[in-house]
Amino acid sequence: MVLDLTVFGLAITLEPVPVITFILLLSAERGLYKGLAFILAWLSSLVLVLxxxxxxxxxxxxxxxxxxxxxxxxxKLALGVGLIAYGAHRRRRLGRPRTRPAWTARLNRVSVWTASGLAVLVQPWGLVAAGCATAVDADMSRAATYLALTGFCLLSTASxxxxxxxxxxxxxxxxxRLTRLSGWIExxxxxxxxxxxxxxxxxLVSKSISQLVG
Known part of the structure:
Protein backbone atom coordinates (compact mmCIF):
# COMPACT_ATOMS: atom_id res chain seq x y z
CA MET A 1 0.00 0.00 0.00
CA VAL A 2 2.80 2.43 0.87
CA LEU A 3 4.42 2.07 -2.57
CA ASP A 4 1.09 2.58 -4.33
CA LEU A 5 0.32 5.69 -2.27
CA THR A 6 3.79 7.03 -3.08
CA VAL A 7 3.21 6.53 -6.81
CA PHE A 8 -0.16 8.27 -6.78
CA GLY A 9 1.05 11.01 -4.45
CA LEU A 10 3.87 11.82 -6.86
CA ALA A 11 1.47 11.77 -9.80
CA ILE A 12 -0.89 14.20 -8.06
CA THR A 13 1.81 16.65 -7.02
CA LEU A 14 3.29 16.72 -10.54
CA GLU A 15 -0.01 17.32 -12.35
CA PRO A 16 0.60 20.48 -14.43
CA VAL A 17 -2.83 22.14 -14.29
CA PRO A 18 -2.91 22.63 -10.49
CA VAL A 19 0.73 23.77 -10.51
CA ILE A 20 0.11 26.38 -13.21
CA THR A 21 -3.05 27.58 -11.47
CA PHE A 22 -1.19 27.89 -8.17
CA ILE A 23 1.67 29.87 -9.73
CA LEU A 24 -0.80 32.30 -11.31
CA LEU A 25 -2.51 32.77 -7.94
CA LEU A 26 0.82 33.42 -6.21
CA SER A 27 1.65 36.12 -8.74
CA ALA A 28 -1.70 37.86 -8.20
CA GLU A 29 -2.47 40.59 -5.66
CA ARG A 30 -2.41 39.12 -2.13
CA GLY A 31 -0.95 36.03 -3.76
CA LEU A 32 0.45 34.51 -0.57
CA TYR A 33 -2.98 34.53 1.08
CA LYS A 34 -4.59 33.06 -2.02
CA GLY A 35 -1.87 30.41 -2.22
CA LEU A 36 -2.41 29.50 1.42
CA ALA A 37 -6.17 29.25 0.91
CA PHE A 38 -5.56 27.02 -2.13
CA ILE A 39 -3.29 24.69 -0.15
CA LEU A 40 -5.66 24.45 2.82
CA ALA A 41 -8.61 23.61 0.57
CA TRP A 42 -6.49 21.13 -1.40
CA LEU A 43 -5.38 19.34 1.77
CA SER A 44 -8.83 19.47 3.34
CA SER A 45 -10.45 17.80 0.34
CA LEU A 46 -7.81 15.07 0.34
CA VAL A 47 -8.21 14.42 4.05
CA LEU A 48 -12.01 14.45 3.77
CA VAL A 49 -12.10 11.87 0.98
CA LEU A 50 -9.61 9.63 2.78
CA LYS A 76 -9.13 0.06 -9.27
CA LEU A 77 -9.03 -1.70 -12.62
CA ALA A 78 -11.73 0.62 -14.00
CA LEU A 79 -9.86 3.68 -12.70
CA GLY A 80 -6.65 2.43 -14.30
CA VAL A 81 -8.35 1.87 -17.65
CA GLY A 82 -9.91 5.35 -17.37
CA LEU A 83 -6.51 6.95 -16.75
CA ILE A 84 -5.01 5.11 -19.71
CA ALA A 85 -7.90 6.17 -21.94
CA TYR A 86 -7.51 9.78 -20.82
CA GLY A 87 -3.78 9.67 -21.46
CA ALA A 88 -4.37 8.24 -24.93
CA HIS A 89 -6.95 10.96 -25.61
CA ARG A 90 -4.53 13.71 -24.60
CA ARG A 91 -1.78 12.07 -26.65
CA ARG A 92 -3.78 12.74 -29.82
CA ARG A 93 -3.55 16.45 -29.03
CA LEU A 94 0.23 16.50 -28.94
CA GLY A 95 1.68 19.00 -31.38
CA ARG A 96 -1.49 21.05 -31.71
CA PRO A 97 -1.25 24.77 -30.92
CA ARG A 98 -2.47 25.55 -27.41
CA THR A 99 -3.89 28.68 -25.87
CA ARG A 100 -4.22 29.42 -22.18
CA PRO A 101 -7.85 28.98 -21.00
CA ALA A 102 -9.73 32.29 -20.72
CA TRP A 103 -10.50 31.78 -17.03
CA THR A 104 -6.82 31.94 -16.11
CA ALA A 105 -6.76 35.64 -17.12
CA ARG A 106 -9.17 36.38 -14.27
CA LEU A 107 -7.08 34.74 -11.55
CA ASN A 108 -5.48 38.07 -10.67
CA ARG A 109 -8.86 39.35 -9.48
CA VAL A 110 -10.28 36.32 -7.69
CA SER A 111 -10.95 36.38 -3.96
CA VAL A 112 -9.32 34.18 -1.35
CA TRP A 113 -12.53 32.12 -1.17
CA THR A 114 -12.53 31.62 -4.93
CA ALA A 115 -8.89 30.52 -4.73
CA SER A 116 -9.86 27.84 -2.23
CA GLY A 117 -12.68 26.70 -4.51
CA LEU A 118 -10.27 26.44 -7.42
CA ALA A 119 -8.16 23.99 -5.42
CA VAL A 120 -11.09 21.59 -5.36
CA LEU A 121 -11.96 22.14 -9.03
CA VAL A 122 -8.47 21.60 -10.47
CA GLN A 123 -7.54 18.70 -8.23
CA PRO A 124 -6.80 15.63 -10.41
CA TRP A 125 -9.70 13.60 -9.05
CA GLY A 126 -8.93 10.52 -11.13
CA LEU A 127 -5.55 10.20 -9.42
CA VAL A 128 -7.05 11.10 -6.05
CA ALA A 129 -9.63 8.34 -6.54
CA ALA A 130 -6.83 5.89 -7.30
CA GLY A 131 -5.07 6.86 -4.07
CA CYS A 132 -8.28 6.58 -2.08
CA ALA A 133 -9.06 3.17 -3.60
CA THR A 134 -5.62 2.09 -2.40
CA ALA A 135 -6.47 3.42 1.08
CA VAL A 136 -9.27 0.84 1.29
CA ASP A 137 -6.53 -1.57 2.36
CA ALA A 138 -5.56 0.68 5.28
CA ASP A 139 -5.45 -1.05 8.65
CA MET A 140 -6.09 1.78 11.09
CA SER A 141 -5.05 -0.34 14.07
CA ARG A 142 -1.41 0.18 13.04
CA ALA A 143 0.49 3.41 13.61
CA ALA A 144 2.35 2.93 10.34
CA THR A 145 -0.93 3.29 8.47
CA TYR A 146 -1.48 6.79 9.87
CA LEU A 147 2.04 7.72 8.78
CA ALA A 148 1.43 6.31 5.29
CA LEU A 149 -1.82 8.25 4.81
CA THR A 150 -0.29 11.43 6.21
CA GLY A 151 2.68 10.98 3.90
CA PHE A 152 0.33 10.56 0.94
CA CYS A 153 -1.44 13.83 1.72
CA LEU A 154 1.83 15.71 2.19
CA LEU A 155 3.43 14.22 -0.92
CA SER A 156 0.35 15.12 -2.97
CA THR A 157 0.75 18.70 -1.77
CA ALA A 158 4.55 18.87 -1.84
CA SER A 159 4.96 20.95 -5.00
CA ARG A 177 11.61 31.73 -11.38
CA LEU A 178 8.02 30.60 -10.89
CA THR A 179 6.92 32.65 -13.90
CA ARG A 180 9.56 30.93 -16.01
CA LEU A 181 8.56 27.55 -14.54
CA SER A 182 4.92 28.22 -15.42
CA GLY A 183 5.88 28.99 -19.03
CA TRP A 184 7.94 25.81 -19.28
CA ILE A 185 5.16 23.67 -17.80
CA GLU A 186 2.60 25.19 -20.16
CA LEU A 204 -3.06 0.52 -11.36
CA VAL A 205 -4.16 -1.93 -14.05
CA SER A 206 -1.16 -4.21 -13.61
CA LYS A 207 -1.49 -4.28 -9.82
CA SER A 208 -5.25 -4.89 -10.00
CA ILE A 209 -4.96 -7.74 -12.52
CA SER A 210 -2.14 -9.41 -10.59
CA GLN A 211 -4.24 -9.34 -7.41
CA LEU A 212 -7.38 -10.55 -9.20
CA VAL A 213 -5.67 -13.58 -10.71
CA GLY A 214 -3.32 -14.18 -7.77
Whole structure:
Protein backbone atom coordinates (compact mmCIF):
# COMPACT_ATOMS: atom_id res chain seq x y z
CA MET A 1 0.00 0.00 0.00
CA VAL A 2 2.80 2.43 0.87
CA LEU A 3 4.42 2.07 -2.57
CA ASP A 4 1.09 2.58 -4.33
CA LEU A 5 0.32 5.69 -2.27
CA THR A 6 3.79 7.03 -3.08
CA VAL A 7 3.21 6.53 -6.81
CA PHE A 8 -0.16 8.27 -6.78
CA GLY A 9 1.05 11.01 -4.45
CA LEU A 10 3.87 11.82 -6.86
CA ALA A 11 1.47 11.77 -9.80
CA ILE A 12 -0.89 14.20 -8.06
CA THR A 13 1.81 16.65 -7.02
CA LEU A 14 3.29 16.72 -10.54
CA GLU A 15 -0.01 17.32 -12.35
CA PRO A 16 0.60 20.48 -14.43
CA VAL A 17 -2.83 22.14 -14.29
CA PRO A 18 -2.91 22.63 -10.49
CA VAL A 19 0.73 23.77 -10.51
CA ILE A 20 0.11 26.38 -13.21
CA THR A 21 -3.05 27.58 -11.47
CA PHE A 22 -1.19 27.89 -8.17
CA ILE A 23 1.67 29.87 -9.73
CA LEU A 24 -0.80 32.30 -11.31
CA LEU A 25 -2.51 32.77 -7.94
CA LEU A 26 0.82 33.42 -6.21
CA SER A 27 1.65 36.12 -8.74
CA ALA A 28 -1.70 37.86 -8.20
CA GLU A 29 -2.47 40.59 -5.66
CA ARG A 30 -2.41 39.12 -2.13
CA GLY A 31 -0.95 36.03 -3.76
CA LEU A 32 0.45 34.51 -0.57
CA TYR A 33 -2.98 34.53 1.08
CA LYS A 34 -4.59 33.06 -2.02
CA GLY A 35 -1.87 30.41 -2.22
CA LEU A 36 -2.41 29.50 1.42
CA ALA A 37 -6.17 29.25 0.91
CA PHE A 38 -5.56 27.02 -2.13
CA ILE A 39 -3.29 24.69 -0.15
CA LEU A 40 -5.66 24.45 2.82
CA ALA A 41 -8.61 23.61 0.57
CA TRP A 42 -6.49 21.13 -1.40
CA LEU A 43 -5.38 19.34 1.77
CA SER A 44 -8.83 19.47 3.34
CA SER A 45 -10.45 17.80 0.34
CA LEU A 46 -7.81 15.07 0.34
CA VAL A 47 -8.21 14.42 4.05
CA LEU A 48 -12.01 14.45 3.77
CA VAL A 49 -12.10 11.87 0.98
CA LEU A 50 -9.61 9.63 2.78
CA UNK A 51 -11.61 9.92 6.00
CA UNK A 52 -14.79 8.88 4.16
CA UNK A 53 -13.00 5.83 2.76
CA UNK A 54 -11.70 4.83 6.19
CA UNK A 55 -15.14 5.32 7.74
CA UNK A 56 -16.70 3.17 5.01
CA UNK A 57 -14.27 0.31 5.69
CA UNK A 58 -14.31 0.76 9.45
CA UNK A 59 -10.52 1.04 9.38
CA UNK A 60 -10.20 -2.64 8.50
CA UNK A 61 -9.15 -3.84 5.04
CA UNK A 62 -11.56 -6.26 3.33
CA UNK A 63 -10.70 -9.93 3.59
CA UNK A 64 -8.66 -11.33 0.70
CA UNK A 65 -10.81 -12.88 -2.08
CA UNK A 66 -14.00 -11.61 -0.46
CA UNK A 67 -16.77 -9.95 -2.46
CA UNK A 68 -15.75 -6.55 -1.10
CA UNK A 69 -12.10 -7.09 -1.96
CA UNK A 70 -12.98 -8.17 -5.50
CA UNK A 71 -15.25 -5.15 -5.92
CA UNK A 72 -12.47 -2.79 -4.83
CA UNK A 73 -10.06 -4.42 -7.30
CA UNK A 74 -12.68 -3.99 -10.01
CA UNK A 75 -12.92 -0.29 -9.17
CA LYS A 76 -9.13 0.06 -9.27
CA LEU A 77 -9.03 -1.70 -12.62
CA ALA A 78 -11.73 0.62 -14.00
CA LEU A 79 -9.86 3.68 -12.70
CA GLY A 80 -6.65 2.43 -14.30
CA VAL A 81 -8.35 1.87 -17.65
CA GLY A 82 -9.91 5.35 -17.37
CA LEU A 83 -6.51 6.95 -16.75
CA ILE A 84 -5.01 5.11 -19.71
CA ALA A 85 -7.90 6.17 -21.94
CA TYR A 86 -7.51 9.78 -20.82
CA GLY A 87 -3.78 9.67 -21.46
CA ALA A 88 -4.37 8.24 -24.93
CA HIS A 89 -6.95 10.96 -25.61
CA ARG A 90 -4.53 13.71 -24.60
CA ARG A 91 -1.78 12.07 -26.65
CA ARG A 92 -3.78 12.74 -29.82
CA ARG A 93 -3.55 16.45 -29.03
CA LEU A 94 0.23 16.50 -28.94
CA GLY A 95 1.68 19.00 -31.38
CA ARG A 96 -1.49 21.05 -31.71
CA PRO A 97 -1.25 24.77 -30.92
CA ARG A 98 -2.47 25.55 -27.41
CA THR A 99 -3.89 28.68 -25.87
CA ARG A 100 -4.22 29.42 -22.18
CA PRO A 101 -7.85 28.98 -21.00
CA ALA A 102 -9.73 32.29 -20.72
CA TRP A 103 -10.50 31.78 -17.03
CA THR A 104 -6.82 31.94 -16.11
CA ALA A 105 -6.76 35.64 -17.12
CA ARG A 106 -9.17 36.38 -14.27
CA LEU A 107 -7.08 34.74 -11.55
CA ASN A 108 -5.48 38.07 -10.67
CA ARG A 109 -8.86 39.35 -9.48
CA VAL A 110 -10.28 36.32 -7.69
CA SER A 111 -10.95 36.38 -3.96
CA VAL A 112 -9.32 34.18 -1.35
CA TRP A 113 -12.53 32.12 -1.17
CA THR A 114 -12.53 31.62 -4.93
CA ALA A 115 -8.89 30.52 -4.73
CA SER A 116 -9.86 27.84 -2.23
CA GLY A 117 -12.68 26.70 -4.51
CA LEU A 118 -10.27 26.44 -7.42
CA ALA A 119 -8.16 23.99 -5.42
CA VAL A 120 -11.09 21.59 -5.36
CA LEU A 121 -11.96 22.14 -9.03
CA VAL A 122 -8.47 21.60 -10.47
CA GLN A 123 -7.54 18.70 -8.23
CA PRO A 124 -6.80 15.63 -10.41
CA TRP A 125 -9.70 13.60 -9.05
CA GLY A 126 -8.93 10.52 -11.13
CA LEU A 127 -5.55 10.20 -9.42
CA VAL A 128 -7.05 11.10 -6.05
CA ALA A 129 -9.63 8.34 -6.54
CA ALA A 130 -6.83 5.89 -7.30
CA GLY A 131 -5.07 6.86 -4.07
CA CYS A 132 -8.28 6.58 -2.08
CA ALA A 133 -9.06 3.17 -3.60
CA THR A 134 -5.62 2.09 -2.40
CA ALA A 135 -6.47 3.42 1.08
CA VAL A 136 -9.27 0.84 1.29
CA ASP A 137 -6.53 -1.57 2.36
CA ALA A 138 -5.56 0.68 5.28
CA ASP A 139 -5.45 -1.05 8.65
CA MET A 140 -6.09 1.78 11.09
CA SER A 141 -5.05 -0.34 14.07
CA ARG A 142 -1.41 0.18 13.04
CA ALA A 143 0.49 3.41 13.61
CA ALA A 144 2.35 2.93 10.34
CA THR A 145 -0.93 3.29 8.47
CA TYR A 146 -1.48 6.79 9.87
CA LEU A 147 2.04 7.72 8.78
CA ALA A 148 1.43 6.31 5.29
CA LEU A 149 -1.82 8.25 4.81
CA THR A 150 -0.29 11.43 6.21
CA GLY A 151 2.68 10.98 3.90
CA PHE A 152 0.33 10.56 0.94
CA CYS A 153 -1.44 13.83 1.72
CA LEU A 154 1.83 15.71 2.19
CA LEU A 155 3.43 14.22 -0.92
CA SER A 156 0.35 15.12 -2.97
CA THR A 157 0.75 18.70 -1.77
CA ALA A 158 4.55 18.87 -1.84
CA SER A 159 4.96 20.95 -5.00
CA UNK A 160 2.46 23.54 -3.74
CA UNK A 161 4.08 23.72 -0.30
CA UNK A 162 7.54 24.24 -1.80
CA UNK A 163 6.32 27.06 -4.03
CA UNK A 164 4.40 28.71 -1.19
CA UNK A 165 7.45 28.64 1.08
CA UNK A 166 9.70 29.90 -1.69
CA UNK A 167 7.36 32.81 -2.44
CA UNK A 168 7.12 33.61 1.28
CA UNK A 169 10.83 33.76 2.06
CA UNK A 170 12.25 34.88 -1.31
CA UNK A 171 9.42 36.75 -3.04
CA UNK A 172 11.46 38.54 -5.70
CA UNK A 173 13.43 35.49 -6.80
CA UNK A 174 10.32 33.33 -6.61
CA UNK A 175 8.33 35.68 -8.82
CA UNK A 176 10.85 35.44 -11.64
CA ARG A 177 11.61 31.73 -11.38
CA LEU A 178 8.02 30.60 -10.89
CA THR A 179 6.92 32.65 -13.90
CA ARG A 180 9.56 30.93 -16.01
CA LEU A 181 8.56 27.55 -14.54
CA SER A 182 4.92 28.22 -15.42
CA GLY A 183 5.88 28.99 -19.03
CA TRP A 184 7.94 25.81 -19.28
CA ILE A 185 5.16 23.67 -17.80
CA GLU A 186 2.60 25.19 -20.16
CA UNK A 187 4.75 24.32 -23.15
CA UNK A 188 5.02 20.71 -21.92
CA UNK A 189 1.58 20.37 -20.33
CA UNK A 190 0.13 17.78 -22.71
CA UNK A 191 3.27 15.64 -22.59
CA UNK A 192 3.23 15.70 -18.78
CA UNK A 193 -0.46 14.79 -18.56
CA UNK A 194 -0.01 11.95 -21.06
CA UNK A 195 2.99 10.53 -19.20
CA UNK A 196 1.42 10.81 -15.74
CA UNK A 197 -1.95 9.39 -16.82
CA UNK A 198 -0.47 6.47 -18.75
CA UNK A 199 2.08 5.53 -16.10
CA UNK A 200 -0.39 5.78 -13.22
CA UNK A 201 -3.05 3.92 -15.23
CA UNK A 202 -0.70 1.11 -16.24
CA UNK A 203 0.51 0.80 -12.64
CA LEU A 204 -3.06 0.52 -11.36
CA VAL A 205 -4.16 -1.93 -14.05
CA SER A 206 -1.16 -4.21 -13.61
CA LYS A 207 -1.49 -4.28 -9.82
CA SER A 208 -5.25 -4.89 -10.00
CA ILE A 209 -4.96 -7.74 -12.52
CA SER A 210 -2.14 -9.41 -10.59
CA GLN A 211 -4.24 -9.34 -7.41
CA LEU A 212 -7.38 -10.55 -9.20
CA VAL A 213 -5.67 -13.58 -10.71
CA GLY A 214 -3.32 -14.18 -7.77
Missing amino acids: ALVVLATGGTPPARSSTSSTAVLGI LLVMQLYATFAPEAAQD SHEDQAIVAISLLAGLW
